[in-house]
Amino acid sequence: MVIKVYLASSSGSTAIKKKQQDVVGFLEALKIEYTPLDIACSEENRMWMRENVPGEKKPTNGIPLPPQIFNEEGYCGDYETFFDAKEDNQVYAFLGLPPPPGSKRKEAGEEEGEEGEEEEDVEEQEAQEEDEQPVSEEEDQAGSEEEEDLIISEDEEELRELEEPEEPQSEEEEEAPVTEEEEEEGADAEDEEDE
Numbered sequence: 001m002v003i004k005v006y007l008a009s010s011s012g013s014t015a016i017k018k019k020q021q022d023v024v025g026f027l028e029a030l031k032i033e034y035t036p037l038d039i040a041c042s043e044e045n046r047m048w049m050r051e052n053v054p055g056e057k058k059p060t061n062g063i064p065l066p067p068q069i070f071n072e073e074g075y076c077g078d079y080e081t082f083f084d085a086k087e088d089n090q091v092y093a094f095l096g097l098p099p100p101p102g103s104k105r106k107e108a109g110e111e112e113g114e115e116g117e118e119e120e121d122v123e124e125q126e127a128q129e130e131d132e133q134p135v136s137e138e139e140d141q142a143g144s145e146e147e148e149d150l151i152i153s154e155d156e157e158e159l160r161e162l163e164e165p166e167e168p169q170s171e172e173e174e175e176a177p178v179t180e181e182e183e184e185e186g187a188d189a190e191d192e193e194d195e
Helices: 014-029 043-052 080-085 089-097 112-132 137-163 180-194
Strands: 004-006 036-037 068-071 074-078
Touching: 004 014, 014 036, 014 080, 036 043, 074 080, 080 089, 080 112
Parallel strands: 004 036
Antiparallel strands: 004 068, 068 074
């Protein structure tokens, strides 16, 4: 199975260039082999692409724009359908390819990772059932008392922090205010030194 991507190498439209790069980049990231077919350089490629895009997928003017994706001769889709498949994690199904080893094959309507989602649903349901179970008055009182204790202990902690004196931050702040007596003694000591 060969994936064919019809591109226009010399398109003047930045939107088309961006869409082409998105498709090609994603295929390369998934290591999906594909063949790029340029419709700008080959009239044969352009005619084949135009003839093989189904009528309902053609725009109103009848000329489909690149990128157009095929699996051998079978039409897969354009950029919009590719983008939708990418968003739904269904690129392999979109391309008609088997998923790589180790990944889950998706059936119609089955989402990848459904098993994980089911587990989450079961866990949510169990949690809801626990919440809905009747609580005895004793358990209810014990729970509310624990909440009160927690609130009180938080309040007590805040009060302690407010009541504790702040430690001085530098030596200058540690100096106690000088009393009048100490000032007089200091002045007397200075006078004696002068004499």
